[in-house]
Structure formats: C-alpha cells, structure tokens
Amino acid sequence: MPKLELNAALLSFRVAAAIQNCLIHPISRTYFWTDSSTVRNWIRATASFNQIFVANRVGEIQTLTESDEWHFIPGKLNPADAATRSAIGEDVWPWIWQDGPEFLLQLESAWPTDLPWMAATVELKATKSYHVQITPDPFDWSAVSLDHSYLSSFLKLEGETKNLLKRCQSEAFPEDLTRLKRGKLLRSSSYLLALSPKLGEAEILRLGGRIDRAKLPYDARHPPLLPSKHPLTEKIVEVVHGQMHHAGTDYLFAKLCRHFWVIRGRELSDKAVSALFTCLATRAVHIELAESLSSEDFLLVFRRFIGLFGKPATVQSDNGTNFVGAERELNDLVNQLGKDPKLSQFRKEKMIDYTNQSFQPPRALHFGGAHESFVRSTKRAFPRKKWKSAQENLSVGDIVLLLDPNQPCGLWKIGHVNQVYPGNEGLVRVVKVRTKDGEYTRAIHRLSILKKAAVADVHPKESLPPSSK
Incomplete structure (x- = not known):
C-alpha cells in the first residue's frame, strides 16, 4: 500500500x-x-x-x-479518497473535487497539524558494516639482546622482560588472549585448550590446570606460556643451551620448564624418531628410538635390534612419510637412506635380504599390510588424552551405561548413580552406580549417560570411596 x-x-x-x-x-x-x-x-x-x-x-x-x-x-479531509469511498446515493461528482477542502479557505494556522518526522524502516536497503583493524608495525625481534649476563633477570621476569613476554604472547595467541580477557571460553580448535590457560599478573598467559593444588611457588605451578616457533623462544632456548654447556634434551627441557612452559618445547629442544620392527609371522612388535633419520642413526638402531633378537633373514620397509607437516622433507631423507651405500654394505656383511619395494608410496597404507596397522596402533597408544572443556557433572539419579571392554555391548549393565565424589575444584570424576546386580564404583570415562535425573539429589563425599566391585 x-x-x-x-x-x-x-x-x-x-x-x-x-x-x-x-x-x-x-x-x-x-x-x-x-x-x-x-x-x-x-x-x-x-x-x-x-x-x-x-x-x-x-x-x-x-x-x-x-x-x-x-x-x-487526514484521510477524511483528502479529496482523493472520495474516489475510493463511493457509495450508492452520493453525487457522481463530489463537491470537494470542485471546491477543495474547506480548511484551505482558512488561515494557514488553522490547517491540519503536520506529523513529526519519523524514520521509515520499510523498504530500507540492507547495509554492510566493515571494521578495519590497524595492524601495528611488526616488532623487530632481532634487535632484542639476550645473553648470559641478562638471562638471570630475564628468567625472573624483571624489567622489560614482562613487556617482551606480553608482546610475544599477543603475537602468538591473539584470539586466546582476547577471549580470556573477556571472560569467554577458548574455542574447541585452540591448541592451548589442553593446557587450561589462565591470565595471571599483568595479564600474562600462564599454565593452568590441577597443578594449582601442588605445594609449589606460584611461578612453578603456573609458568608463563611461550610459543615454540617464535624468535623470542628460540633466543631463550639458545642462550640456556649455551649456559648449560650444551646439555642433553631432557636436562635442557627440565631447565626451561622451571621458568616457562614452551608449547612443544621438547621438539624445540630436540627431535627423536622411532623405528618400529614387526615379525610378519608372529606379529611381535619392537620399537627403538633413533636420534634422526640419518644412515648412521638407522644403522645403530638396526644393530641394537639384531643384538637383541638376532639377524633377520628378510627385511621389508615402508617409506615412513605419513608425518603431517614434514612429509616432503621426510620423504627425501628416507629415499636417501634407501640408496645409501653404507646400508648396502651392512646388508652384505650380515647377509640380509633387504626388500626395498621402492618404499611404498605415500598415503597408500594398503601396500604396507600388517606393519602399517602396527604403526597406527603405536601412534594411538602414545598420545595421552585429556578433557579439554568442562562437561556437566554426573549427579545422583542419572541413568548410565557401564562400559565394560571385556564384555559384549549387549551385556553391559544399566544403573542409577546413587553417589558422586567431586574433587576440590567441584568436578565429579568418580561415582557409585547401583545396578540390579549390586553397586559399582567407576570413573566417569567408563560410563555413558543415558538420561539425566529430573532433580539432582547430590550427596558429595570429600574423598574417594573405598575399593569395591
């Protein structure tokens, strides 16, 4: 209209x-x-x-x-409206069309009062708003001087160290810092989530978690976080490594952890490669650690294996390239390893038939057969899992399924939670479940909730329950 x-x-x-x-x-x-x-x-x-x-x-x-x-x-005074409100018995030619509205014969002050202006929202064009964020000039980390004389005060976060540390964290974790400052949870994709980070004094990002309950100084319980691939972190590792007279990986990593928590710090200190050996007849598995993918380190690993289990008659190998982020580099290294004359000489001396198989192509696990399945199982066994976000606590009255890996799924028991045992931070990790066969004390990762109780009737205990079924 x-x-x-x-x-x-x-x-x-x-x-x-x-x-x-x-x-x-x-x-x-x-x-x-x-x-x-x-x-x-x-x-x-x-x-x-x-x-x-x-x-x-x-x-x-x-x-x-x-x-x-x-x-x-107003509509009742508008001559144009007469055409839309015609009725039987009225004049064909209304008088108002000829004479006009009566108020025009009066003073202008007696005319109908005009309406105030109001913004008309109908038919408005959709608008887009753009926010421009000005990025400051990149900081020149090469100008930061860090040597043995300044290292002590730097590790104690004295002087300008706090400002350098905050700048480093703002460059490496900008979104995480922003969300924590606003009191929001970290995104599920954040790789800091497993560390339960917290903002400490001067808004420095620090390690969090249940280590807070340890009887240690605050800086030892909550060291500042440092990114692994950052110029400041690399400078710190280099100076500490030199101060410790080029100590080993574990010693260097332990020294760094006394002052900072470096993300993937052990990899920054050094890298290790593991070689997996499996018997195609008995499916036995043996894992050896190697310092690198060089020919010398591989032969040392191979010699240790032969010293423990004897000389194999035939050896088959994959290409070992399914490592995310380093596939091309590792591919070149392993190919060089297969062509190395030292390996050929070693095989001749030990009379080992080394079947190369052209180092099975990347992303073709079916070429490897049994040993690829063991590689996958080994990778799954090494990582440690951790809850990264807070979940709703189990409460009394919840209906749960008891997961039993030793029984078929159809025989798993269903029961009601009749007791919960929260920790000091209020998180429930152990509960007692009543089933038709009795009561069972289980950790929550061995339970699957089927239905939440309508009204929680929680009777928490201060300590873990005595051992039961």
Missing part, C-alpha cells in the same frame, strides 16, 4: 511540474498533500537509503521539490 501512495505522490508532482511549465507567471509557493505518513517520511529522508523502487521515485520527487512543501492531511 505505501508504494501505491508513493506512485500517487509522484503523479501529483509530475502534474504540478506540467502546470508550472504551462504558466507564464512563476509560482512562488507550492503545497503538496498526502495522507500517507510513510510517503511523507520517505520524502524527508535520503532516497538512496531505500530499495530501488522507492529510491528512484523519491529521488525524482526530491529533484524539484523541498521536503517542507509536503504536508500531511
């Missing part, structure tokens, strides 16, 4: 423009009347803010008229 009213207003404007062009004497003042408050507000506002239909017509009206020339008239 407002669009029809707008067309009527446009028609009246065009008629007025045609009349002015036909008259010899200029018209000093023009009055336009409409009983549509929406049209009135459109004409008073900027035309381009509206959709195309409205914007084009309002724009044409605004080219030759001023907004104060348009006035509001």
